[in-house]
Structures are given as C-alpha cells and as structure tokens.
C-alpha cells in the first residue's frame with residue numbers, strides 16, 4: 636500500500652514490533668512519530684499509529700493529535716499496545732475515554748494489541764510508576780486481579796511477552812478496505 640504509513644512510539648520495543656509487522660504486511664513505510672516530518676505523512680490516505688499504554692494513556696498520541704487537523708479525510712487508526720485484555724469492553728472503553736479518542740476533530744478508529752513488559756528497560760518516571768503499581772499489587776489477592784494487573788504482578792519475576800502477530804489481521808483488512816467505520820472497541 637503506497638498510500639499508507641505506520642507511525643509508532645515505544646519505550647520497551649513492543650509497539651515498534653507491532654508497527655514493523657503492520658508495515659511489512661502492508662508494504663509501507665514506518666517511522667518513529669517524534670521524528671516524523673510532514674513529507675512522511677502528507678501523501679498518505681491511511682495513517683496507523685501504534686503506542687504503548689501507560690496508566691491508561693497511549694504514549695506518543697499527542698504527536699498525532701497535535702496535527703490532527705492536517706489529516707482531515709484520512710483513515711486514522713490508533714493501536715494501543717499493552718497488557719489489558721483486548722476482549723474486555725470495559726478496559727477498552729477506559730482507554731478510548733482516557734485518550735479522548737471520540738472527541739477528535741478527525742475521526743479515529745481504535746484497535747488494541749496485547750504485548751508484554753520488560754521491567755529492566757523502564758527508565759525514570761515509568762520505573763517509579765511500575766514500582767508503585769507492583770508494590771500495591773503485592774497486597775492484592777492474585778485471584779482478584781484482572782489480566783493487566785496479573786501480568787504486571789507476574790512481571791516481578793521477569794519479562795513477559797504476549798505479542799501475537801495474528802492479532803494485526805483486523806487492522807490489515809481495515810486499512811486496505813475502502814471507506815471507514817465509526818470508532819470500534821475491539
């Protein structure tokens with residue numbers, strides 16, 4: 636797809652991996668969003684952004700939404716990448732809401748890919764935030780933890796990776812289809 640471009644922002648590498656898989660399958664270019672110039676996206680009809688979810692917020696999304704007015708008429712797909720359960724409508728609705736995805740001037744479609752966590756790759760504020768979250772989780776009954784909490788808790792024993800290339804199938808089909816759908820929680 637010559638008229639598609641994949642953008643990403645990553646701290647531990649998981650969103651970069653999903654972005655690369657999507658770009659490879661669509662035969663299109665892939666850029667780190669902070670280093671994206673207008674000429675990288677100007678020609679594109681389809682923009683796909685992948686960013687890690689941290690405390691509900693999609694990392695790097697402001698780089699996309701800051702210039703959202705420049706992308707009127709394009710199909711914009713935002714892929715949150717994280718440890719939540721993609722099949723949990725409440726967890727997905729929380730991310731959509733926290734990132735104001737329904738309030739954008741240009742409509743955005745939302746997908747979510749399950750990824751992993753590499754605690755040793757975390758730096759500064761995210762390292763502290765991870766320590767705080769896992770400290771709280773140590774006092775919680777693992778049987779009462781949701782998928783995200785359980786993965787965070789289990790990662791105290793070492794890195795985890797639930798990334799699955801198969802999960803990009805829906806995005807690939809949607810990117811290649813004509814027209815767009817209203818925001819869907821997948």
Ligand SMILES: Cc1cc2nc3c(=O)[nH]c(=O)nc-3n(C[C@H](O)[C@H](O)[C@H](O)COP(=O)(O)O)c2cc1C
Nearest residue numbers: 645646647648649650687688690691717718719750
């Ligand atoms: C401090 C911290 C907060 C996180 N918060 C969430 C969250 O709210 N929801 C979620 O699904 N995953 C959460 N995660 C898991 C990350 O989204 C996951 O590690 C993801 O793969 C990061 O993507 P990246 O490597 O591309 O930055 C969190 C991880 C850390 C370290």
